Amino acid sequence: MTTNSVTDLVGALTADLRVTASTNLEAIQLVAKRMKLLALNALIEATRAGEKGAGFGVVAQEVRSVSGEVEQLAAELGAGLSAGVDELTRSVTDIVEEARATRCIDLALNAVEIIDRNLYERTCDVRWWATDAAVVECALAPSEASRNHASHRLGVILSAYTVYLDLWLCSLDGKVIANGRPDRFDVVGLDVSLEPWFACAKPLASGDDFAVANVAQVAALNGSQSATYVASVREGGETNGKAIGFLAIHFDWEPQARTIVEGVRLAPAERAHSRVMLLDANNRILASSGMRVSLGETYPLRAGSLSHGHYVDERGCLIAFHLTPGYETYEGLGWRGVIEQLGP
Structure with missing residues (x-):
């Protein structure tokens, strides 16, 4: 049952309660009025009877008093019941609003968890692909043949992983040596040494580490939004080998993130x-x-x-x-x- 249906149900129940209470209170008030009228008539008759009606007059006065008390009680009951129903409605409304808020907090958590799970996989990808033999060979000795081989290998990876814009192999001084989509992005020779993600990558201590910068629009990728993850390429593809370059993978941010925010349930x-x-x-x-x-x-x-x-x-x-x-x-x-x- 949704919070809306709960609210509607409570509204209907409280409305029914008000109608029932109002009907019963009206019946009590009607009895009180009849008792008052009877008491008034009894007092008139007692006055006409003189001394013989004195006792009857006392009873009539008592009936009149009781009818007043019944009327007062009905008024207090009505006010109290109305206040109680209002308080119940407020309490249920508060519960419904708290439930809605809690659900929205859970949905917000779900959205950020999905993207983090997605990006965790990116950190695994970049560290793994940085050990590819073709990538390591090209970083160590970037000849035309090794560049072509590395570019081909990166292209094969991109054909299987559609969430990436491009993969760039960079030298230690920040020049792009090879990329996986040279037909789309002419970036070989591009100086990326001033890019935030490259600055974050330079201090990496081992092949187990990675770097990432904030999501940004990348001019060299036709202005697309990218979440760029970087790992160091090391001699022999070994975790503790000497750093010989960097592999940057450009996650195609906008369509992937939009799928997540549009997909929240x-x-x-x-x-x-x-x-x-x-x-x-x-x-x-x-x-x-x-x-x-x-x-x-x-x-x-x-x-x-x-x-x-x-x-x-x-x-x-x-x-x-x-x-x-x-x-x-x-x-x-x-x-x-x-x-x-x-x-x-």
């Missing part, structure tokens, strides 16, 4: 007024459902030091968020999944 009625986002550690929007965003746009998330939580903003929108917990040996980059939802 929102009910059809929710989807129309919900937005699913992935934010980096600086609250930069990396992906958003329902709309395309530039990588420079930031979101005014008020998470503070909380790893997860929710709040309602000044527009009345529920904002639910969850920090990445990482996946396996991938600690994540401090990203968050965020759900923005207007209305129940």
Whole structure:
């Protein structure tokens, strides 16, 4: 049962309760009025009877008093019942809203977990492919023959892994030696030494390590958004061999991330007024459902030091968020999944 159906059910039940209570209270009030009328008539008759009706007058007065008490009790019961029903409605509404918020937090976690699981696989790919014999040979002695062989091997990898834009083999000083899609991207000889991902890769201590920079638009890849992961290429393909180059793999970010944010399991009625986002550690929007965003746009998330939580903003929108917990040996980059939802 959805939160909407629970709210509707509670609304119907409380409405029925109000109708039933109102009907019963009206019946009690009607009895009180009849008792008052009888008491009034009895007092009139007692007055006409004079001394003989004195005792009857006392009884009539008592009936009148009791009818007043019944009327007062009915009024208090009505007010108390109304307050109780209102409090019940408020309590159930609070429970429903808390359940909605908790569900949105779980969905936000699910979104960031899926992307981290995906990116963990990228860290495995880059470290594995950096040990390929053709890649190692080309990094060590970049002749035309070794470049062609390495390019062919990288192309074979790309034909099986469709989530990548390109794979670049780079020298230690930051020049692209070979790439997997030379027919699409003419990058051999390109100087990437000033790229953030290359700067992150230079200090890598072994073949077990990898580097990654923030998602960025890469001009040499026709302006596509890329999450670039880098591992060092080492002599003999050995983990502790001497560094002889770097392998950079460019994950095709936008379509993969969009699939994740669009695939969050929102009910059809929710989807129309919900937005699913992935934010980096600086609250930069990396992906958003329902709309395309530039990588420079930031979101005014008020998470503070909380790893997860929710709040309602000044527009009345529920904002639910969850920090990445990482996946396996991938600690994540401090990203968050965020759900923005207007209305129940």
